[in-house]
Amino acid sequence: MTLFEAYPLLLVALVKTGILLFLALTAVAYLSWFERKVVGHIQSRLGPYRVGPHGLLQPLADGLKFLFKEGVEPQGADRLVYYLAPFLALSLALSGLAVIPFGPAEIEIFGVRTTLAVAEVELGLLFLFAITALGVYGVALAGWASNSKYALMGGLRSSAQMISYEISLTLSVIGVVLLAGSFNLREIVAAQQGYWFGAVPRWFLLPQLVGFLCYFTSAIAETNRAPFDLPEAETELVAGFHTEYSSFQFAMFFMAEYTAMVIASCLATLLFLGGWESPLPTTGAFAWTVYLPTVVLGGGGALLLVDALRHHRGFARGVLALLGALLGGAAWAVAQPMILPLVQGPFWFLTKVFLLLFVYVWVRGTLPRFRYDKLMAFGWKVLLPVATLNALVTALVVLLRESGGLAGVLR
């Protein structure tokens, strides 16, 4: 009897972890491509376009480059901590992904029915906050261990920033937790099911609009992204906490930052945007929306195929045609009655996450950077009070609703 026979769930968890890691790392790599493309077009330039058609192989080239570069260790660096920091940053960021449910449906792997999440944690939200809060260690340790003034200041800045914004981040979702009455991410999504007036989704976005804005702003700061990218403020601190890092250690910080972005967007989707719920009712006049995944995939595939004809180099043509064919095949597959209901959840979930990631990039292309002291003032004097007030008002409303009005409370 092998280990896996004794513990079949272990095998399932390992398989799911493997798939998730592969998907997440690919997504992160292509997120960098996406960001460079979008920012490029915002700035009236093309972005990467040399490596592969539309620069599609750029992430691959970047990854290879990082692998083959020499990792330089600064003189006087604290060796153990210096090498531990990027590992800590990336592994903590990735482990946050484990508790995120990507859809409602159960699937079957090797005869074992399981859900679309690596781990089902009862207090998923708390776990996520705990894990992302630990992420500050990677940054602070990197800044300290590098034995460099710029890195030290970057590390200090970002420790202060991440800890400060952690508080408003957590407070801003208290409203959601109160409304849903649970810390379980699945139950929070379940609480957002249904529609007002038959068409407006009952997402927490509307009742918790203030909470959402607070959450998203804090999340941008928490992930050290523009306009709160002070820890790595290129034009002040060279590269902040990772100034001294090169090679794959730098790539690990880079991936950790992007993974944090993905997690923050996933969480915003789950808490405020109804998770995998469709924005339109799938019955009645909107029944056709179940075929949207097919339309999107098929349309994308067709665009790629048409684009393949426009390219003249055989390689670019081949890559584009292959991708187009793959998307077309996927479009056909998701239209099958057996798979159709399975893909609805992940489709809407990923669409919403993608939109939020676009906002991240959009903000970066538009706004100047905050100054350190103003950033702290904004976090403590604006975001925190607003988030607290939001939580208090929500608590009051929930209390009034549950005890049947003011009279009920006073009784």
Add this chain to the structure above:
Amino acid sequence: MGSTINTPVGTTETLVLNMGPQHPSTHGVLRLVLELDGETVVRARPEIGYLHTGIEKNCEALTYSQAITLTDRIDYLAPLSNNLGYCLAVEKLLGLEVPKRAQYIRVLLTELTRIASHLVWLGTHAHELGAMSVFLYCFREREEIMKIFEYVSGQRMMTSYFRIGGLALEPPPGWLEMVDRFVRIFPARMQEYEDLLTENRIWQMRTKGVGHLRADDAIALGVTGPTLRGSGVAYDVRKAFPYSSYEEFDFRVCTRPEGDCYARYLVRLDEMRESLNIIRQVLERNLHEGPFRAEAPGVIPPSREKMKTEMEALIYHFKIFTEGFSPPPGEVYQTIESPRGELGVYVASDGSPRPFRVHFRAPSFVNLQALPRLVEGRLLADVVACIGTIDIVLGEVDR
């Protein structure tokens, strides 16, 4: 200036940070030694000399005409302004009158240079404060100006287009249409930058009240140009000591009383509009007919046709290009308003074909003296904003 900061090891609470000479936002190779208490700057000392090129000394080894090519490289963001300053100085030495047409074209091109230089300033300054897109928008418009320069002179940056007595070449046909097109599109483009920055809360937070420079301090430090006008002093060489027919054009000296980074930002934006205004007025003049350089046998190369038909012209041509011309002994000082401030050119002649001494009063060098005054007691992030708004070019600081 120039003395590094020494703090005894292990006894102080402050940290000495070497900003530069290799740093993303020191505009080249400025080295700034900062003494920091946390993020607050206690002391700041600029260290210069990393881009010393010896241009002033080199001028002594070249003839008066040859030295023009070196002036391009002093302030490499405004080569034509340097050309103009130097040419005006030598023309003053020679007592030469430049034809009106050449003067107008000089005004037009130096105002374009001012816009191009301010665009680089705005782009880099915005980028340093984190507004990445503005940088690329500014360079997009600067590229249009570079195309005009390339079309007119054959070079994008190191044009050497102004020569003693006028211009290097007859400007090619169609160049005025290019300028006209630029003048028409540019106001809308400026509106784009303003939309992104002027009313932006974060931008105002970063620049308003930051790097305050009082008017009397600015005057005492010898600060000139937009940096001085941002402190409310309406001093502009184009108005105070007009040259190259600037007195014929109607323009405003843009000032702001606040004296902070935001004021300097607004002044430079206004100046771009005024430059555009001047260019529009120049375009109304007759720029098509008339000589493009003065007639001065022995000093200015004769036209090709004359050289082929007149014996004397041939001899002068030969002499100008072999040994150069010899101005009378004496010394002159000429100032112009470069994009960065008052650019003074001192030329001393001993009667030989090569200048005895050339010196440039570089506005970047002088304005840099104000930097410690601006940043001491402020935050590290403000240092970047302040370096940005005094708009230094290290090539000019070190020469």
